[in-house]
Structure formats: structure tokens, C-alpha cells
Amino acid sequence: MCRLYGLRANEATKVECTLVRAQNALLLQSRGDLRGLDHPDGWGIGVYEDGTPVVERRATAAHADLHFSVTAERVFSPTVIAHVRRATVGIPVLNNTHPFAHGAWTFAHNGTVTGFGELAGRMEREIPGDLLRYRLGSTDSELAFYWLLARLQRAGVRGGAHDSGTAALVQVVARSVRELASWCEAAAPAETPKLNFLLTDGHTLVATRWNNSLSWVQRRGVHDCEICGIPHVHHHPEVPYRAVVVASEAISHEDWQEVPNHSILFTNGSIETSIRSL
Numbered sequence: 210m211c212r213l214y215g216l217r218a219n220e221a222t223k224v225e226c227t228l229v230r231a232q233n234a235l236l237l238q239s240r241g242d243l244r245g246l247d248h249p250d251g252w253g254i255g256v257y258e259d260g261t262p263v264v265e266r267r268a269t270a271a272h273a274d275l276h277f278s279v280t281a282e283r284v285f286s287p288t289v290i291a292h293v294r295r296a297t298v299g300i301p302v303l304n305n306t307h308p309f310a311h312g313a314w315t316f317a318h319n320g321t322v323t324g325f326g327e328l329a330g331r332m333e334r335e336i337p338g339d340l341l342r343y344r345l346g347s348t349d350s351e352l353a354f355y356w357l358l359a360r361l362q363r364a365g366v367r368g369g370a371h372d373s374g375t376a377a378l379v380q381v382v383a384r385s386v387r388e389l390a391s392w393c394e395a396a397a398p399a400e401t402p403k404l405n406f407l408l409t410d411g412h413t414l415v416a417t418r419w420n421n422s423l424s425w426v427q428r429r430g431v432h433d434c435e436i437c438g439i440p441h442v443h444h445h446p447e448v449p450y451r452a453v454v455v456a457s458e459a460i461s462h463e464d465w466q467e468v469p470n471h472s473i474l475f476t477n478g479s480i481e482t483s484i485r486s487l
Contacts (some may be wrong), residue, residue: 320403324396
């Protein structure tokens with residue numbers, strides 16, 4: 210059971226306070242979340258540079274690794290995915306650390322694919338060999354990522370700045386989560402699948418909530434940060450600032466809203482955001 214964070218904004222945004230200094234920053238959640246659970250088994254922060262994901266990961270606890278704060282301090286990007294890990298499937302090593310990236314896509318997972326021992330082969334058979342060979346770790350999460358990518362490829366969703374397939378992306382992810390949940394329930398009926406997925410190509414962002422906590426907040430206009438007192442955007446005065454943040458737990462004193470269970474939240478390149486039932 211992990212904790213995740215995603216930002217999608219129409220202008221590059223600094224996230225150091227959110228990840229390190231806020232009342233419930235991801236750094237603090239790595240030591241203990243609102244349930245009292247720690248997340249000591251790795252951390253990762255992914256951003257986009259010239260349309261390409263760049264991910265920094267360590268298989269150490271964020272609260273015990275100064276490099277987490279150093280990395281968060283220098284992040285200035287319109288799209289960010291961050292994650293602190295509490296291992297369930299796969300040991301705490303770098304190749305099992307989120308977020309995972311491939312092509313234009315970045316992915317993080319909070320939860321567990323229950324019945325994974327039975328389902329792994331079934332998922333692998335859906336993934337073309339030239340895609341599956343990029344899988345380096347042993348987690349259910351990384352395999353779920355490539356399983357989703359295979360389904361997106363078959364649907365013609367490429368990702369990236371020139372892909373206008375937001376509706377197709379949402380449809381594929383929604384259908385896949387429902388289907389995977391049904392497989393989990395059949396393979397391990399005594400366990401509860403937890404499939405909170407966060408996926409972005411740097412332009413569109415989708416987040417699913419399936420049996421784990423997830424909240425979100427909208428930001429409209431440039432405001433002074435409640436933590437450091439300065440705005441986090443090098444703002445263009447002719448562009449109304451818009452941003453959406455999703456996280457496993459509310460991070461700040463802003464007006465966070467809970468994403469309903471068994472729902473998908475998605476935001477497009479214009480930061481137009483919707484939530485619909487899965």
C-alpha cells in the first residue's frame with residue numbers, strides 16, 4: 210500500500226512545498242500516513258522535459274534520503290508524478306520502485322493486484338514480446354503498466370502532444386480496471402483488489418480509485434503558497450493559471466475533495482477535468 214501524487218497544470222509549477230514542506234507532504238507520509246502506516250520501501254519523482262518523461266527513483270525511504278528533498282526542490286514542470294512505496298509484491302529494489310516510465314507514459318500504483326500469482330501469466334500473454342521485454346522488476350504494478358500500454362496500443366492511443374485520444378484513453382483505462390478487478394475477485398475471492406492507477410503522457414492525466422483512498426483539488430489563478438508565502442508559478446499574465454492535483458491523501462489546507470470509489474478522474478491538455486463512475 211503506497212502513497213501517490215500527481216499534478217497537471219497549464220504552466221510549469223514548483224512542487225517542493227507539496228512534496229516536502231506541506232502539512233501532510235509526501236515526505237511526511239513516507240514516515241507515517243493518516244492511517245499510521247509508513248512507506249519506507251522506495252520513492253520516485255517523474256517530470257516531463259521536452260515531452261519525454263524523466264524519472265528519479267531510489268529504493269530507500271524518502272524521509273531518510275536527503276536526495277528526495279533535493280530532487281523535489283529542483284522540480285519545475287507542468288506534469289509531475291511522485292510516489293512513496295510500501296512493498297506488497299516485489300522486494301524493495303530500484304527496478305520495483307515507482308513511477309515507471311515507457312515512451313511518453315508515466316505510471317504509479319497505490320494498491321495490490323490480488324491473486325497476482327495466478328493472474329501474472331494471463332496479463333503477460335496480452336503484452337507483445339517487444340513491449341514486455343522492457344519490464345525489469347517483479348511487481349504487480351509494473352506488469353499492470355505494460356498490460357495497460359498493450360491495450361492502449363491496440364486501441365490506437367499513442368500518447369504525447371499530438372495524440373488527441375483522451376476519450377479513447379479514458380475508455381481503455383476504465384474498461385481495463387473493471388476487468389482486472391473482476392479477475393482479481395475470481396482469483397482471490399477472500400481479498401480486496403486495490404487498483405488506484407495514475408497514468409499520464411504529460412498532457413492527459415487519468416487517475417482511478419478502486420478500493421483505496423484518493424483525493425483531488427483544483428487550482429485556479431496564481432496564489433501565494435500557504436507554506437512558503439510565494440507563488441510557485443512563473444506566471445504568464447495573459448494565461449489564466451489552471452491546475453489539478455490528485456493524491457492518496459489531502460496534502461494541504463486547500464479544499465480537497467474525495468474521488469468517489471470505483472471512479473476515474475481525467476484531465477486533458479486544457480486542464481478540463483471530469484470524474485465518472487467505473
